[in-house]
Amino acid sequence: MADLKYELDPSPEVGALDDLPGPPAGKASPSGGDSAEGPDTGLLDRAHALLAEHPVADGYSGLPWALRHLPWFDLELGESAVDTDVPRMREGHVAALFWALHLPEGLAGDQAVGATLDQLDLVKTVVRAHPEGLRLACTPGPITDVQHCGRIAVLPGPAGADAIGDSLGILRSLHGLGLRSLTLSGVSWASEAGLTRFGEEVLREMNRLGVLADLSGASEDTVRRACAVSKAPVLCARSAARALRPHPANLPDELLAELGAVGGLCMVPLTAEQTGPSVRDVADHLDHVREVAGPESVGLSGTYDAGTAHPQDLADASCYPHLVAELLRRGWSETGIALLTWGNVQRVLREADFTAREAQRRREPSTMKISELDG
Incomplete structure (x- = not known):
């Protein structure tokens, strides 16, 4: 635990937020929504x-795949062809986000592995090309450091489970290249x-590496x-x-409680x-998830640039204050x-990092194969 302590965020604890100062002069944003329902300027100032003080860590961005289709882009100056760029993330107070490596339907096997590697390479290329706005950061300590330096932390993932084929060696290789989340x-x-038994072994190896398990759509x-x-x-x-909207990727209350x-x-x-x-609909879901799963088990995913309507x-990405x-x-x-x-x-992220450190002390990299467990 001593090692973990040194990575803790030195910013004020959330329990001390009652003394949070007001916004600087001129920081008010345009009101969101219509005048009958939208928050007033005072609420936006407080937001x-x-x-x-406590910016957004966004759980899902489809930006890597969206950028593949652009002949040229500059995320630091601003890019109207996508929903996410550095100016809008700063306006929306986004300090960290996961860049998803999900693939179009129909790719599997070696094609899925290769396409995921291409996207990982693209993520690194894009981050290197925008040094004033973006930084690659894969553990809690560096993520906090990036925030304090005024940059936006990029975490590669989640990728689809087909990205690893049936190979724990590929999982380790993707982790070595920066992957931090995998959808099961x-x-x-x-x-x-x-x-299956092999699936459980994959999950144990993810724990040993520090790769988060994403269960959306599972x-x-x-x-x-x-x-x-x-x-x-x-x-x-x-x-x-x-309970509020019967989408297949949404969770019933019993699973929210278990989570x-x-x-x-x-x-x-x-x-x-x-x-x-x-x-208001989004806020209704946040209210519900917080009530059922608890205040420490609810977060935000912009899901921008993923081909969905908002x-x-x-x-x-500028709209989080609303x-x-x-x-x-x-x-x-x-x-x-x-x-x-x-x-x-x-x-x-901190608990996953600590779990990985402890697991690496006790467990060697798994060499199990799917044929040995599920065959």
């Missing part, structure tokens, strides 16, 4: 001030029937078994509340399809919002 669905060892049996097997917190990078019981994290996506067409007034203003209007405490935007993601 900007709070996010300046759509493969023979993580299917509607749940995790079957209920897979979610339950992953919660039981994993020694590190699991997350659902794009899941809202099925909260093991310290997992449900990251609510800002998409009209999963959460609804308005800021609620009104949440069109791009959502935070709505939560303040509903009576969320500053401490609760700080956990939602930054604290919960940092906790999950």
Whole structure:
């Protein structure tokens, strides 16, 4: 634990937010929503001030795949062809985000592995080309350092499970190249029937490496078994509340409760399809997930540049203050919002990092093959 202590964020603890200063002069943003429902300027001022202290750690961005189709782009100057660039992330107080490596349907086997490697290379290339705005950061300590330097931390992942084929060696290689999250669905060892014995071995090796398990879109049996097997917190990078909107990737209340019981994290996506067409709909999901899973198990996923429509007034990465203003209007405490935007993601990353350090002391890299466990 001593090693972990030195990586803790030196910024103010969320419990001390009651004395949070007001926003600097001239920081007010345009009001979100129509005049009857949108938050007033005072709430937006408070939202900007709070996010300046505890910015957003965004759980899912589809930017790598979107950038593949552009002949030229500059994310530091601003790029209108996508929903995410450095100016808009700074306006929205985004300090860290996961860049998803998910692939179009139809790619499998060696094609999926190769396409994932291409995307990892693209992520590194894009980050190197934008040194004033972006930094690659894969553990909690560097992520905090990047934030304090005024840059935005980029974490590669999640990738689809088919990115590793059936090889733990490929998983280790992808981790060595920067992968930090893997979605456990759509493969023979993580299917509607749940995790197989090999799937459990994959999860244990992910724990040993510090690769987070993303359970968005996974079957209920897979979610339950992953919660039981994993020694590190699991997350659902794009899941809202099925009780409010019956989307297949949204979680029923019993799974939300199980996720909260093991310290997992449900990251609510800002998409009209999963959460609804308005800021209030998104806030309803956040209220529900917080009530069922607990305040330390709810986070945010912009899901920008992933080919989905977004609620009104949440069109791009600059719009997080509108959502935070709505939560303040509903009576969320500053401490609760700080956990939602930054604290919960940092906790999950730190616990996964600590779990990996301990596992590496006790466990050698797994050499098991799918034929030996599931054959």
